[in-house]
Amino acid sequence: MEKLFLNAGAGLEQWMVSGLGLSSIIANLIMVVIQVAIILTFVLLNVLYLVYLERKLSAYWQQRLGPNRVGPRGLLQTTLDVIKLISKEDIVPQAADRKVFKLASIIVFIPAVMLYAVIPFGKDMIAVDLNIGVFYFIAISSTTTIAFLMAGWGSNNKYSLIGGMRSVAQMVSYEIPLVFSILGVIMLTGSMRMSDIVAAQSDVWFIVLQPVAFLIFFIAGTAELSRAPFDLPEGEQELVAGATTEYSGMRWAIFFLAEYSNLIAMSALAVALFLGGPAGPWAPSWIWFVIKVYIMIYVFMWVRWTFPRIRIDHLMHTNWKFLLPLSLANILVTGVGIKIYQWFIQ
Amino acid sequence: MEMSRSQLQDKNLKTQEITINMGPQHPSTHGVYRCVLTLDGENVTNLENVMGYLHRGMEKLAEDRTYTQFIPYTDRLDYLAAALNNIGYVETVEKLLDIEIPERVEYIRVIVSELQRIASHMVFIGSYALDINGFTAWMYTFRDRERILDLFEIISGSRMTLNYPRIGGVSHDLTEDFIAGLKELLNDLPSCFDEYDGLVTGNEIFQARSKGVGVLDAETAINYGISGPNLRASGYKFDLRKAEPYSIYDRFEFDIPTGENGDSYDRFVIRMEEMRQSLRIIEQALNDLPEGPIQAKVPKVIKPKAGEVYHQIEGAKGWLGYYLVSDGSTKPYRLHIHGPSFVNLGVYPEIAKGGNIQDAVVILASIDIVLGEVDR
Numbered sequence: 001m002e003k004l005f006l007n008a009g010a011g012l013e014q015w016m017v018s019g020l021g022l023s024s025i026i027a028n029l030i031m032v033v034i035q036v037a038i039i040l041t042f043v044l045l046n047v048l049y050l051v052y053l054e055r056k057l058s059a060y061w062q063q064r065l066g067p068n069r070v071g072p073r074g075l076l077q078t079t080l081d082v083i084k085l086i087s088k089e090d091i092v093p094q095a096a097d098r099k100v101f102k103l104a105s106i107i108v109f110i111p112a113v114m115l116y117a118v119i120p121f122g123k124d125m126i127a128v129d130l131n132i133g134v135f136y137f138i139a140i141s142s143t144t145t146i147a148f149l150m151a152g153w154g155s156n157n158k159y160s161l162i163g164g165m166r167s168v169a170q171m172v173s174y175e176i177p178l179v180f181s182i183l184g185v186i187m188l189t190g191s192m193r194m195s196d197i198v199a200a201q202s203d204v205w206f207i208v209l210q211p212v213a214f215l216i217f218f219i220a221g222t223a224e225l226s227r228a229p230f231d232l233p234e235g236e237q238e239l240v241a242g243a244t245t246e247y248s249g250m251r252w253a254i255f256f257l258a259e260y261s262n263l264i265a266m267s268a269l270a271v272a273l274f275l276g277g278p279a280g281p282w283a284p285s286w287i288w289f290v291i292k293v294y295i296m297i298y299v300f301m302w303v304r305w306t307f308p309r310i311r312i313d314h315l316m317h318t319n320w321k322f323l324l325p326l327s328l329a330n331i332l333v334t335g336v337g338i339k340i341y342q343w344f345i346q
Numbered sequence: 347m348e349m350s351r352s353q354l355q356d357k358n359l360k361t362q363e364i365t366i367n368m369g370p371q372h373p374s375t376h377g378v379y380r381c382v383l384t385l386d387g388e389n390v391t392n393l394e395n396v397m398g399y400l401h402r403g404m405e406k407l408a409e410d411r412t413y414t415q416f417i418p419y420t421d422r423l424d425y426l427a428a429a430l431n432n433i434g435y436v437e438t439v440e441k442l443l444d445i446e447i448p449e450r451v452e453y454i455r456v457i458v459s460e461l462q463r464i465a466s467h468m469v470f471i472g473s474y475a476l477d478i479n480g481f482t483a484w485m486y487t488f489r490d491r492e493r494i495l496d497l498f499e500i501i502s503g504s505r506m507t508l509n510y511p512r513i514g515g516v517s518h519d520l521t522e523d524f525i526a527g528l529k530e531l532l533n534d535l536p537s538c539f540d541e542y543d544g545l546v547t548g549n550e551i552f553q554a555r556s557k558g559v560g561v562l563d564a565e566t567a568i569n570y571g572i573s574g575p576n577l578r579a580s581g582y583k584f585d586l587r588k589a590e591p592y593s594i595y596d597r598f599e600f601d602i603p604t605g606e607n608g609d610s611y612d613r614f615v616i617r618m619e620e621m622r623q624s625l626r627i628i629e630q631a632l633n634d635l636p637e638g639p640i641q642a643k644v645p646k647v648i649k650p651k652a653g654e655v656y657h658q659i660e661g662a663k664g665w666l667g668y669y670l671v672s673d674g675s676t677k678p679y680r681l682h683i684h685g686p687s688f689v690n691l692g693v694y695p696e697i698a699k700g701g702n703i704q705d706a707v708v709i710l711a712s713i714d715i716v717l718g719e720v721d722r
Binding site: 058061062063064158159162228229231232305306307308309310311312313314 | 364366388475478479480481482485486489545546549551552554555702703704705
């Protein structure tokens with residue numbers, strides 16, 4: 001059970017080389033393509049389910065029912081929503097910058113999918129186990145900012161412009177405490193490779209050793225994802241829909257799907273770095289991965305539906321005057337702690 | 347940290363103020379209201395009210411309706427506090443006719459007024475929280491408001507636009523269901539108010555968004571003619587129910603919550619407290635409810651003598667006044683409605699200048715306007 005996917009993959013490759021007579025290079029290439037397809041399918045199916053889950057959870061917290069008509073318990077809601085969105089008229093505002101407007105929608109989705117290359121789905125189930133895995137993750141997730149800027153500028157709408165500017169300010173600022181909080185984990189592990197980090201948590205999870213870092217990661221992660229209470233770029237009550245105001249139909253749906261894809265990726269990173277990754281008793285590792293990721297997603301959603309939105313100047317203050325010094329202090333304490341621990345064992 | 351405008355211009359970097367329209371179609375302008383904002387980045391440098399999108403010509407319509415026919419129209423003024431509008435109008439006509447109202451009617455009107463005040467403040471709390479994206483609080487307040495609306499349906503047949511009082515009395519008597527439901531509600535509401543306190547008032551982010559935002563000092567408030575909870579939040583303790591008691595309010599014991607700073611947080615907290623005080627009034631009125639007729643002896647065709655009268659009550663938003671001129675016929679010669687939201691909105695440009703767009707939204711929510719009353 002544990003090695004279900006690994007064995008299936010190895011078996012398939014073996015069959016391609018011996019049964020079909022393909023050279024091992026081509027078999028390898030085909031395996032890579034299949035892996036990409038499977039990861040994409042996993043992500044998209046999860047995103048589909050998450051949209052439904054958010055609506056259901058928010059409904060229960062607000063004493064209402066949520067989608068419950070379409071399909072059993074409303075499960076087919078998102079599928080039919082996507083079908084509806086595909087059939088909508090493609091409106092591009094006349095005065096908008098057409099190329100930028102159209103490209104923004106595509107560019108937002110690309111990093112959201114590229115992040116999954118370094119996520120540990122199970123034991124030995126990382127697509128590409130880079131020796132700078134975490135660094136790759138952070139670098140790629142930052143490029144999402146460009147898409148929002150393009151959307152805000154290309155729409156030729158004052159509201160969108162304000163939304164795009166806010167988005168850039170927020171995402172760029174909150175990158176820093178996010179990275180610094182991860183630095184503590186990397187210091188404890190001694191490497192940036194995802195599988196090393198997961199292996200280093202076999203005795204005790206890093207959330208126990210680095211509780212402050214986890215908290216900072218959670219807050220900065222919520223800001224990176226532009227989720228409430230940090231959803232200023234989208235500020236519905238002030239800017240209608242912020243940078244994505246002028247998008248309709250499938251173009252908007254891609255923004256929406258990218259947001260949830262980022263949510264899963266960020267939760268997966270939190271699980272890998274702080275919650276012990278895909279490991280646990282009795283069940284196979286990949287089932288533990290899914291369980292832990294969904295626990296993180298539940299907490300993200302819980303926070304979203306409880307708190308009001310933070311103001312732009314408070315946002316900046318919280319980041320530069322609170323989170324950043326706190327994360328630096330965390331690094332200091334971690335460094336001192338590591339040294340003391342080393343003396344202690346000597 | 348920030349370069350001054352002149353320094354930027356020296357470097358050939360031009361910044362430009364943008365003029366942006368908020369409304370009339372906007373998720374958080376509380377109705378069809380429009381304001382024209384001039385923004386410098388995120389800061390509001392100028393704000394201009396544009397009202398009139400909901401003008402229906404109520405005052406002109408009044409000249410063509412008999413006194414009783416106009417009562418349903420008053421429901422639609424401040425549609426979130428319909429009973430208060432009705433009662434204000436009816437008391438004005440009764441003042442002109444100079445008739446004596448039965449005791450039971452007075453008590454029933456007080457109970458319905460205070461229930462309506464609670465319902466109106468619940469909408470305020472919900473929409474304030476909604477405007478800062480605390481979505482869940484809105485659902486909770488509306489859940490409890492449903493119970494009040496159900497009670498209204500029992501006595502008047504309608505949830506929001508009650509059309510309940512008549513000139514000289516009320517249209518239907520309180521039933522057993524109503525009194526039983528009201529007693530149950532009085533038991534449950536205090537814990538609901540504590541729930542709102544826990545979810546919204548005590549929340550760090552909510553307090554950071556509201557404290558110090560849109561400060562209105564008492565002198566400016568009086569100069570602009572602000573009334574109601576907004577005036578009390580600025581520190582001036584004045585409530586028409588205590589200062590110039592009308593109806594039978596002088597028989598009840600209740601406090602008048604007053605704020606200190608005049609910021610949005612105070613305006614919010616005052617209305618929370620007012621709801622609790624309204625509960626006290628309802629309890630006392632329910633205990634002392636006498637038996638008796640529900641309609642005074644009023645002629646079938648209401649023809650007041652020629653003259654004029656002005657009567658104001660403490661509405662949910664402030665002083666709700668009616669100025670009635672009669673020429674001796676069955677229809678008013680002139681009816682002017684002093685809508686408190688219209689006057690309160692006048693101070694919005696002044697207190698929103700200098701803040702963010704987000705602050706402007708919060709300030710508008712804290713002033714608590716209803717467009718029906720602003721535009722009539």
